[in-house]
Amino acid sequence: MKRAVDALIIVLGALLVAIGFNTFLIPHELLSGGVSGVAMLVGYIFTQWNISLLYLIFNLPIMIWGLVVMGKRFVIYSIAAVLFTFLFMQWVPTSLYVRDPILASVFGGVIVGIGSGITLRIGGSSGGFDIVGSILTRNRDFPLGTVLFALNGVVIVLLGYLKNNWDLALCSMLAIFISGKVVDMIHIRHVKVTAFIVTRKREEMAERLLKIPRGVTVMRSEGAFTQNEHYTLMTVVTRYELAELKKIIRAVDSKAFVNIVETVSVWGEFRRAKQ
Numbered sequence: 001m002k003r004a005v006d007a008l009i010i011v012l013g014a015l016l017v018a019i020g021f022n023t024f025l026i027p028h029e030l031l032s033g034g035v036s037g038v039a040m041l042v043g044y045i046f047t048q049w050n051i052s053l054l055y056l057i058f059n060l061p062i063m064i065w066g067l068v069v070m071g072k073r074f075v076i077y078s079i080a081a082v083l084f085t086f087l088f089m090q091w092v093p094t095s096l097y098v099r100d101p102i103l104a105s106v107f108g109g110v111i112v113g114i115g116s117g118i119t120l121r122i123g124g125s126s127g128g129f130d131i132v133g134s135i136l137t138r139n140r141d142f143p144l145g146t147v148l149f150a151l152n153g154v155v156i157v158l159l160g161y162l163k164n165n166w167d168l169a170l171c172s173m174l175a176i177f178i179s180g181k182v183v184d185m186i187h188i189r190h191v192k193v194t195a196f197i198v199t200r201k202r203e204e205m206a207e208r209l210l211k212i213p214r215g216v217t218v219m220r221s222e223g224a225f226t227q228n229e230h231y232t233l234m235t236v237v238t239r240y241e242l243a244e245l246k247k248i249i250r251a252v253d254s255k256a257f258v259n260i261v262e263t264v265s266v267w268g269e270f271r272r273a274k275q
Contacts, residue, residue, distance in 0.1 A: 009121075010077060010081050010119060012118065014082075022094045028098075031156060032176065033152050045162060055089065077124025101168065109178030113179035117182055194234065194262075197235075200253070202233070205252045215236075
């Protein structure tokens with residue numbers, strides 16, 4: 001049942017992203033963020049090229065890289081989201097329903113943000129830089145947000161320069177900003193979270209958590225009321241791994257007490273545990 005719901009959410013998210021692209025952004029030659037923005041820019045320059053096909057082609061090497069390096073549910077869900085987005089972009093007509101480019105950038109950003117956000121919420125993504133981000137943050141506290149902002153900035157500047165229309169570039173920046181804010185509202189605001197898991201199933205829980213894999217700290221604890229002995233497991237994960245973490249905890253011990261808190265920063269070794 002859970003997988004069926006996840007599949008429906010992936011399809012719905014892909015449909016919303018395709019509607020945001022074809023109905024609001026592409027008719028005005030506006031850009032989205034990440035790989036989709038690169039595909040749009042190339043499609044605007046070479047008008048005979050299909051943007052949806054470019055979107056799929058540009059994502060293919062990233063998805064293959066993700067499968068080879070990670071090979072987990074996040075990448076599989078992301079591949080499904082990219083494929084459905086490609087199919088829906090073939091189906092949703094590219095029509096100029098909204099005449100004002102500012103309104104198109106606002107509502108396009110909102111719809112794309114909702115589609116991407118609900119996909120991230122179940123442990124997937126709309127492909128592209130989300131997969132790159134998950135890979136790059138595996139081994140170190142990488143300043144991903146700054147790098148992605150810079151990459152998106154380069155694409156926007158190229159749009160303004162090549163099209164000689166800086167209004168489009170600024171509207172694209174607005175669409176990307178709004179989309180990112182909507183994703184944060186739906187998914188999670190911070191990149192990393194710390195989970196405190198109180199359970200009696202220490203060995204099984206630790207074994208499964210190490211397969212994410214992240215480092216896990218185990219502490220003996222005792223219930224103040226029951227005076228029963230428990231174990232508290234602490235681990236820090238990225239936002240891309242949060243859905244997988246919740247799934248593991250529920251599968252191992254549905255009665256575990258879990259406290260997930262936002263992590264402002266991490267000092268020292270933030271990397272995946274050695275296999």
